[in-house]
Amino acid sequence: MVNILGLCTRHQLLFFFLYFIESRGAWQDGVKPKVIPKLQEHKVDRFPGNQTHSDHFKLLERDGNYLLVGAKNIVYNISLATLQEKKRLEWYSSDDDIHVCRVKGKSEEECQNYIRVLALKSNNVLFVCGTNAYKPVCRDYNQTENEYKYGEEQTGEGLCPYDPNHNSTAVFAGPVNHRTDGDLYVATVAQFSGADPLIYRKPLRTEQFNLKHLNSPNFVNSLHHEDHVYFFFRETAVEYINCGKTVYSRVARVCTKDKGGPHKYRNRWTSFLKARLNCSVSGEFPFYFNEIQSTSNIIEGIYRGKKSEIIYGVFTTPVNSISGSAVCAFSIKQILETFDGSFKWQEDINSNWLSFPNSKVPEPRPGQCVNDSRTLPEMTLNFIKDHTLMDKAVPSFWNQPLILHTGFGYRYTYITVDPQIETVDGNRYDVLFIGTDNGKVIKVVNAASASGDGKVVPVIIEEVTVFQNGAPITSLLVYNSAFQFKLVVVSQDEIYSIPLHDCERYASTCSDCVGLQDPYCAWDESRQRCTNAGPRGWIRGKFVQNVSHGWDEKCPETELGTETTPTTTSAPTCPPCPLECACPSTEGARNVTEHEPERPPSSDSSPGGSYSHHQASRHDGDKEADVVSTVDSQLGDNGALAGASTGYMDMYSAETLAIAVTTSIVTSLVVGFISGYIFSRRCRNEEVDSPYDDGHYLDQRHRGGPLCQEPTHLNHGEGFLSPGTNNKPINLVLNVPPKNGNGKNANSSADNKPAQKVKKIYL
Numbered sequence: 001m002v003n004i005l006g007l008c009t010r011h012q013l014l015f016f017f018l019y020f021i022e023s024r025g026a027w028q029d030g031v032k033p034k035v036i037p038k039l040q041e042h043k044v045d046r047f048p049g050n051q052t053h054s055d056h057f058k059l060l061e062r063d064g065n066y067l068l069v070g071a072k073n074i075v076y077n078i079s080l081a082t083l084q085e086k087k088r089l090e091w092y093s094s095d096d097d098i099h100v101c102r103v104k105g106k107s108e109e110e111c112q113n114y115i116r117v118l119a120l121k122s123n124n125v126l127f128v129c130g131t132n133a134y135k136p137v138c139r140d141y142n143q144t145e146n147e148y149k150y151g152e153e154q155t156g157e158g159l160c161p162y163d164p165n166h167n168s169t170a171v172f173a174g175p176v177n178h179r180t181d182g183d184l185y186v187a188t189v190a191q192f193s194g195a196d197p198l199i200y201r202k203p204l205r206t207e208q209f210n211l212k213h214l215n216s217p218n219f220v221n222s223l224h225h226e227d228h229v230y231f232f233f234r235e236t237a238v239e240y241i242n243c244g245k246t247v248y249s250r251v252a253r254v255c256t257k258d259k260g261g262p263h264k265y266r267n268r269w270t271s272f273l274k275a276r277l278n279c280s281v282s283g284e285f286p287f288y289f290n291e292i293q294s295t296s297n298i299i300e301g302i303y304r305g306k307k308s309e310i311i312y313g314v315f316t317t318p319v320n321s322i323s324g325s326a327v328c329a330f331s332i333k334q335i336l337e338t339f340d341g342s343f344k345w346q347e348d349i350n351s352n353w354l355s356f357p358n359s360k361v362p363e364p365r366p367g368q369c370v371n372d373s374r375t376l377p378e379m380t381l382n383f384i385k386d387h388t389l390m391d392k393a394v395p396s397f398w399n400q401p402l403i404l405h406t407g408f409g410y411r412y413t414y415i416t417v418d419p420q421i422e423t424v425d426g427n428r429y430d431v432l433f434i435g436t437d438n439g440k441v442i443k444v445v446n447a448a449s450a451s452g453d454g455k456v457v458p459v460i461i462e463e464v465t466v467f468q469n470g471a472p473i474t475s476l477l478v479y480n481s482a483f484q485f486k487l488v489v490v491s492q493d494e495i496y497s498i499p500l501h502d503c504e505r506y507a508s509t510c511s512d513c514v515g516l517q518d519p520y521c522a523w524d525e526s527r528q529r530c531t532n533a534g535p536r537g538w539i540r541g542k543f544v545q546n547v548s549h550g551w552d553e554k555c556p557e558t559e560l561g562t563e564t565t566p567t568t569t570s571a572p573t574c575p576p577c578p579l580e581c582a583c584p585s586t587e588g589a590r591n592v593t594e595h596e597p598e599r600p601p602s603s604d605s606s607p608g609g610s611y612s613h614h615q616a617s618r619h620d621g622d623k624e625a626d627v628v629s630t631v632d633s634q635l636g637d638n639g640a641l642a643g644a645s646t647g648y649m650d651m652y653s654a655e656t657l658a659i660a661v662t663t664s665i666v667t668s669l670v671v672g673f674i675s676g677y678i679f680s681r682r683c684r685n686e687e688v689d690s691p692y693d694d695g696h697y698l699d700q701r702h703r704g705g706p707l708c709q710e711p712t713h714l715n716h717g718e719g720f721l722s723p724g725t726n727n728k729p730i731n732l733v734l735n736v737p738p739k740n741g742n743g744k745n746a747n748s749s750a751d752n753k754p755a756q757k758v759k760k761i762y763l
């Protein structure tokens with residue numbers, strides 16, 4: 001009963017969420033980009049890869065000024081400066097392997113060799129693993145002048161997934177700066193069926209088929225830091241034992257010194273621990289962004305006045321719920337503290353997960369980095385086998401997301417950070433680049449990050465559509481050398497590089513330049529230009545910049561604008577947008593603001609289905625932006641600002657709009673409340689009546705979902721809902737369509753997800 005109530009609360013939360021989307025008050029969703037530029041062809045480099053076939057690019061490794069990109073049957077070595085191909089390593093699967101793969105029912109597209117793991121062992125030796133037509137293989141390649149030659153070949157089982165779409169990650173980590181004696185740490189899935197997820201370093205692995213270790217994980221990143229290798233992933237939460245299933249984000253770690261335990265533990269980690277990552281908006285009911293999608297590298301900087309090491313991560317809500325994305329940061333220190341805290345445990349299969357009493361934890365404490373793990377006592381090893389999960393979640397660094405986006409337009413998919421960019425006054429800001437699933441890149445800073453009081457004031461400097469076809473961004477990389485400032489943007493089939501900053505283009509007056517709040521840009525008083533520091537750095541006194549407030553008295557025109565308050569109030573007045581922005585107060589502006597809320601909710605639940613719709617609406621938006629920017633150029637350089645101060649017409653229309661929006665907020669509040677109320681009543685009634693009906697009822701509402709199925713497969717709820725679900729897995733297994741593999745379709749795997757999960761468990 002408690003369980004069902006839990007579920008109801010969850011659904012009521014959705015209504016709260018809807019309400020928040022409308023009100024935009026407590027949530028920072030009103031943050032609008034300052035510039036929405038069009039890509040300028042001559043500033044973009046492109047690497048098309050194979051023009052006729054899908055490449056399935058995966059960024060693998062940066063080698064100085066070169067980038068190694070794993071693709072289908074090929075590793076490209078491309079120059080970062082120009083995106084020209086310099087070299088390629090071709091590796092096709094043998095006809096025999098392809099034949100066997102085809103016989104096993106995989107498509108021609110799947111029966112190719114997708115390069116998914118690569119490590120530079122030394123300057124000239126590459127360790128490369130490919131899916132090799134569902135029979136993973138790894139090779140050592142020697143680089144010679146013009147080509148790559150391979151010697152040794154070994155099985156890739158446990159090192160490389162069978163399925164090219166599986167979200168695996170690998171990192172080559174050695175004892176301090178010794179690349180050649182390093183080891184490959186991999187988080188992937190073994191077995192043809194993909195039933196055996198693991199974190200592996202020869203010969204150590206996580207427990208096989210133990211859902212407490214890994215439960216249908218999607219790995220997003222792995223990082224080496226001091227004595228540990230960290231893995232970031234999302235997985236089905238074992239500790240969530242209410243009816244239904246939930247995915248949580250995790251950080252796991254293993255010790256690089258781990259040598260395995262004695263006897264039966266000799267090929268098991270003795271140091272594997274994991275904890276939940278808490279990316280949420282606090283409140284009476286915290287709202288969670290549960291599904292991690294990407295993390296940055298570890299960044300060392302000054303935050304809240306103190307030196308800290310942090311990582312940034314992108315988190316989203318589940319695919320079949322209200323669409324929301326957020327960026328949260330976590331400090332290494334707090335991650336370590338969580339791992340030193342108490343363990344979570346479940347007394348027996350039907351009881352709740354609780355904190356394990358610290359006094360009962362065996363000595364030496366399980367999961368630590370020890371000199372020789374082979375001497376650890378059996379007690380400690382038995383304990384760690386069943387208690388890998390920490391009780392507390394790692395809190396996010398600012399106790400709230402740094403930036404979030406709700407609404408149906410897009411989700412965040414990837415993040416990369418250009419760390420600690422120095423500004424004129426000597427403060428340092430992390431510049432975040434966030435990729436979306438519709439081809440956009442968003443550039444964000446926390447304007448308050450230098451203030452030392454731990455506040456978050458997100459500023460979206462720029463939002464640029466990189467892939468006009470709306471291809472999801474799968475990877476980003478900052479290339480910031482002395483003379484090159486580029487952001488490499490990757491989708492499945494294309495790689496672009498765009499300027500990291502373009503100060504002069506976005507701002508031609510002092511106030512626009514300072515108003516951008518871009519740490520890369522400052523107003524050069526002597527040359528009267530908005531410019532970047534360049535390789536020599538800023539000269540104090542000569543440049544005007546104010547990232548924290550976007551205002552400086554040396555640029556008097558700014559007083560007309562409202563730059564000082566980046567978070568807009570509920571009145572839909574135009575936020576500060578110096579140039580080429582789609583929201584000056586003309587006819588077009590209303591069109592833009594009115595269109596957004598109209599996007600149908602359906603676009604959220606099935607990204608595949610609504611694809612064309614997205615494209616259509618984006619297209620409209622583009623057209624309007626076009627119109628607006630021509631208006632802008634007629635108005636002159638600070639067109640938007642001029643527009644904002646031109647007379648009563650606009651103010652009048654803003655008022656009208658304000659009334660309209662207020663009405664809609666009130667309406668949605670009332671509707672949300674009533675539906676929430678009805679829903680909770682409904683749940684409560686059915687709780688009393690019959691849990692079966694309840695499950696059924698909820699099930700219908702979740703297209704994605706065998707909501708109440710997980711308990712059976714976790715063996716938690718024996719008897720609970722099991723009669724109704726017994727035949728479902730069979731259905732689902734039968735439903736697995738032979739994936740049609742004309743690879744360009746990135747969504748097919750997402751659609752198959754529930755089916756695959758069941759397959760994993762039952763076959």
Ligand SMILES: *[C@@H]1O[C@H](CO)[C@@H](O)[C@H](O)[C@H]1NC(C)=O
Pocket residue numbers: 050051052053073
């Ligand atoms: C593109 O891929 C196809 C199939 O993998 C291959 O036959 C063709 O040679 C490739 N083209 C280029 C230019 O690499």
Ligand SMILES: *[C@@H]1O[C@H](CO)[C@@H](O)[C@H](O)[C@H]1NC(C)=O
Pocket residue numbers: 063066068077078086087120123126143
């Ligand atoms: C990539 O190509 C460049 C230029 O040919 C070469 O200097 C570099 O070593 C290559 N890197 C790898 C890892 O193959």
Ligand SMILES: *[C@@H]1O[C@H](CO)[C@@H](O)[C@H](O)[C@H]1NC(C)=O
Pocket residue numbers: 142149150151152
């Ligand atoms: C690769 O290079 C190493 C050392 O440079 C050498 O020992 C090895 O035989 C080479 N392998 C091949 C296949 O050329």
Ligand SMILES: *[C@@H]1O[C@H](CO)[C@@H](O)[C@H](O)[C@H]1NC(C)=O
Pocket residue numbers: 278279280281282283286392393395399400
């Ligand atoms: C996550 O963080 C929020 C806000 O900081 C807090 O209210 C909530 O209790 C935390 N949740 C967990 C599971 O620790």
Ligand SMILES: *[C@@H]1O[C@H](CO)[C@@H](O)[C@H](O)[C@H]1NC(C)=O
Pocket residue numbers: 371
């Ligand atoms: C572990 O080894 C290091 C160096 O080999 C040594 O300094 C340290 O005292 C050892 N620690 C333990 C607990 O034995």
Ligand SMILES: *[C@@H]1O[C@H](CO)[C@@H](O)[C@H](O)[C@H]1NC(C)=O
Pocket residue numbers: 425545546547548549550551552
């Ligand atoms: C930015 O402006 C704010 C408010 O005017 C001021 O307090 C702050 O010192 C300024 N920072 C710089 C670097 O000029």
Ligand SMILES: *[C@@H]1O[C@H](CO)[C@@H](O)[C@H](O)[C@H]1NC(C)=O
Pocket residue numbers: 587588590591624627
């Ligand atoms: C919306 O924009 C179109 C063309 O961009 C224009 O014809 C139409 O009048 C606008 N509608 C409103 C309500 O402003």
Ligand SMILES: *[C@@H]1O[C@H](CO)[C@@H](O)[C@H](O)[C@H]1NC(C)=O
Pocket residue numbers: 165166167218293749750753
């Ligand atoms: C891998 O991650 C992406 C992005 O979150 C997701 O769409 C896809 O379904 C995942 N792949 C698998 C096989 O689960």
